[in-house]
Amino acid sequence: MTTSTSDPSKDLIRAKALELGFDLCGFAAVDEPWLAGERLKTFVFEGLHGTMGWMEETLERRSHPTAMWTDARSAVVLGMNYGPDVDPLAALADRDRAAISVYAQGDDYHDVIKKRLKLLAGWIVERFGGEVKVFVDTAPLMEKPLAEKAGLGWQGKHTNLVSRGFGSWLFLGSVLTTLELETDTVAQAGCGSCSACLDICPTKAFPEPYRLDARRCISYLTIEHRGPIPAQFRPALGNRIYGCDDCLAVCPWNKFASQAREQKLHARETLRGPSLAELSALDDPSFRALFSKSPVKRIGRDRFVRNVLYAIGNSADPSLMAAVQPRLADASADVRGAAVWAAGRLLEPAAFAALAAGLAASEADPHVLDELAAATEPRQPHLA
Template sequence: MRRLVEARARHLGFDAVRVTRPEALSNLPERLSAWLSSGAQGEMAWMAERSDQRADPRALWPEVRSIIMLGMNYGPESDPLDLLARRERGAIAAYAQRRDYHEVIKGKLKELGGYLSAKGDVRVKVFVDTAPVMEKPLAAAAGLGWQGKHTVLISRELGNWLLLGAIYTSADLAPDAPEIDHCGSCRRCLDACPTNAFPAPYQLDARRCISYLTIEHAGPIPAEFRAPMGNRIFGCDDCLAVCPWNKFAETAREARLAAQADLAAPPLAELVRLDEAAFRQRFSGTPIKRTGRDRFLRNVLIAIGNSGEPGLVPEAERCLADASPLVRAMAVWACGRLSGRSACSGLFKRFGLGETDAQVLAEWDAVLGEGRTGRGEAERP
């Protein structure tokens, strides 16, 4: 049965398949509890919810005897770092330039699970980043790779461009040996992080991570992280791109994971003009759609503020009248970066005098100077 599962997985397009046991991660409850207690998960409350099931696969499904971990390569067609110099363009993480991997991988997992069930009297449950499953530690325990100092799974054969899926099964399958750590003294991923999101090797503080800030974080991005974001508008590949194990990486073989040309380097001037309907249409079927238009435009406006492009000033000014307070707030910041205090004083008279949102007014205060908006101390957030 093990050989049949492996052959079928390869046929479905998976680049790696290994097996582990639910009891393989005996220290995971303590590791997860310590990370959650530090608050490093930020606003990701779902990490703490059902943490018992996240830390122990048997708490999620008592029938599980084996866990099949699968990896699908999504290696980018070019170096993601090259785009960071094109300040008038938006940099989107490589995985998000493609069709939503949840849809692609889950369909294949269901097919593989159905195949497994048909070959024997076994039950299966499939997961792809949508349930309390610790995919990376399980993948490491199964021998797919090891969690690098940037906490992402690294494969000796495929580098760190891997999307993971899991099949919990009642079948008794022979497990693979876990992979050992091959990072050695290398710290390229740690040094590459623009916001110092790694307090120590193998530790990630999501609250400082650009991927978290641009995707999971709901409100205005803290001011200290805006300039380091550069033109990264959805996710960040810096720590992944510099990993030396990527010398073995290949571009994605799965046709549905091919990068979409219009997401490779989209002009910020186009993106900032998207209304709700246009946003949904442009990003339909991609991971970006789930973030929502307002949060996405927040990111785009920060990139515009970092661009240094005078031609983008009218685009930022236009967003000062946007219906979304989040968009207006970041438009204020972008105008301040591109035009300076003097120009923004006139903009405040046009767009800010009737403003009622506390966060937008706080951004005006930051640009014009405390008290210039006419608010009293009690009114400030």
């Protein structure tokens, strides 16, 4: 790597990145030792990735940036602020309405970011030569440690990137290049003794600072986890039906994101606290229509409605039983099972026992039968 104290090409690239709508641009060497790869291997070997088998399958490719592309010498790492214009934690109080993670309330950020990355990459080649490849987080490149190395911020105790200028609200993207660009100064960590992000986690998914157990994380459970969500975590979901913003939203550094914020990614009004009852009635075509161009669409209608029914079960609103009733006969066993759980939470014990007896007589799926049996038992404390 060049040892010069100033690299004019970096200034030009950074200016172009800001022109294209990015808020941060940093530079890092990619042909140096990479401790993040070893940390990832430990994470996977200990099973903390849950059922995300793709992490194990792509482990070697994630082990080092050059494992993705052996000719790469530098990374241009970009950040885009997506800080919300309202407090996302306020949505948790509306128990008959859904809380959808901030990043998923607009168009899929992968598409938004990738278009700009390609424009920047093309400009770099045109201006400086070399070869380039672009990455967003759908590719097996560890962008958070790379962003830390490029000086965009540091990985906080919640394992997400924290920026002094934008808090925990940054989308990341990278351009790998064969050009040799001077590495930026690594940002100094600023978490100090703060543990707000760890303390607020509803499912206690952080066994220690800087370490996440994905199997307990609401984002993992509502998005990645297939089949029934373990019963011990369901009450802690509250009305969160896609992702969880708690550990991000409570970060004290977010105050700078709101001050510096320029609205680039717009939330859809239809996804700001939508009705749980209405969402529970979605069939596959209406689900696809509502979430067109949205990251939510990738989990599919059945998993989504499963989440909605858990939220209804947490609502403590017996009137929502009218929304649960049709789902007890849903074609999806996952949906039927979640509907059973919701009914068990909303109905009086005698009424549910009568309902369960009728359902059990015609139910063939073993998981749904287990739900029927479990829902008639005395409730146990969650998060055991």
